[in-house]
Amino acid sequence: EAGVTQFPSHSVIEKGQTVTLRCDPISGHDNLYWYRRVMGKEIKFLLHFVKESKQDESGMPNNRFLAERTGGTYSTLKVQPAELEDSGVYFCASSQGRVGEQFFGPGTRLTVL
Amino acid sequence: AQSVTQLGSHVSVSEGALVLLRCNYSSSVPPYLFWYVQYPNQGLQLLLKYTSAATLVKGINGFEAEFKKSETSFHLTKPSAHMSDAAEYFCAVRDSGGGADGLTFGKGTHLIIQP
Numbered sequence: 001e002a003g004v005t006q007f008p009s010h011s012v013i014e015k016g017q018t019v020t021l022r023c024d025p026i027s028g029h030d031n032l033y034w035y036r037r038v039m040g041k042e043i044k045f046l047l048h049f050v051k052e053s054k055q056d057e058s059g060m061p062n063n064r065f066l067a068e069r070t071g072g073t074y075s076t077l078k079v080q081p082a083e084l085e086d087s088g089v090y091f092c093a094s095s096q097g098r099v100g101e102q103f104f105g106p107g108t109r110l111t112v113l
Numbered sequence: 114a115q116s117v118t119q120l121g122s123h124v125s126v127s128e129g130a131l132v133l134l135r136c137n138y139s140s141s142v143p144p145y146l147f148w149y150v151q152y153p154n155q156g157l158q159l160l161l162k163y164t165s166a167a168t169l170v171k172g173i174n175g176f177e178a179e180f181k182k183s184e185t186s187f188h189l190t191k192p193s194a195h196m197s198d199a200a201e202y203f204c205a206v207r208d209s210g211g212g213a214d215g216l217t218f219g220k221g222t223h224l225i226i227q228p
Contacts, residue, residue, distance in 0.1 A: 003156070004156065031214070033214075033215060033216075035215075035216075035218075041220065042117075042218045042219060042220045042221070043157075043203065043205075043216075043218040043221075044218070045213075045215030045216060045217065047215075048213075048214050048215055055214070056213050056214065056215060058213070058215075059215060091156065091157070093157075098214050099145075099164075099214075101159050101162070102159075102216065103156075103159075104149075104156035104157040104158070105156045106154065106155055106156045107156060
């Protein structure tokens with residue numbers, strides 16, 4: 001069974017540009033989460049989808065971040081325009097139910113120059 | 114609001130020695146508690162979890178953790194360290210009261226194994 005996959009693994013962009021991160025959850029997992037780890041800090045929750053609906057987006061830093069999950073399958077996280085402080089590793093996780101184990105992807109390392 | 118404190122950003126032990134990684138949490142009610150491990154270039158992998166059943170929880174790779182409500186702690190231990198245990202370890206909590214499902218993580222502890 002394939003795990004959670006994320007694309008790209010690395011992204012280097014200039015300040016002001018747009019970047020879109022993609023997450024493919026484990027097949028059949030309705031719950032999808034985004035997290036971010038800024039260097040030297042803890043991993044922080046960004047938002048939670050149940051199927052295509054945003055269940056909790058309390059961790060989204062600001063309106064430069066837009067997450068979507070059309071059709072309840074894969075999800076994208078767009079940062080527009082990117083700022084220096086957006087640099088970090090973005091993790092995606094999925095679970096079968098709301099209390100199920102969250103399985104994490106390898107992360108996307110975003111560097112904003 | 115929940116919070117997690119992991120004591121020590123780096124812990125070094127000799128191969129074969131006891132591993133002890135500390136985790137304390139702050140929560141208004143006993144939460145669900147987790148330990149994750151991240152090996153280089155990989156995602157986080159669940160080691161073990163506490164969800165209000167037995168307070169001593171056994172996980173994969175010989176790790177275990179004990180939930181101590183009075184100390185608000187969930188320390189991770191392994192009797193004998195192996196070189197393959199070198200990784201970064203994260204303690205995390207989640208609301209057990211039907212609220213938010215996102216995990217709150219500690220800052221992580223790098224476990225270094227000395228030969």
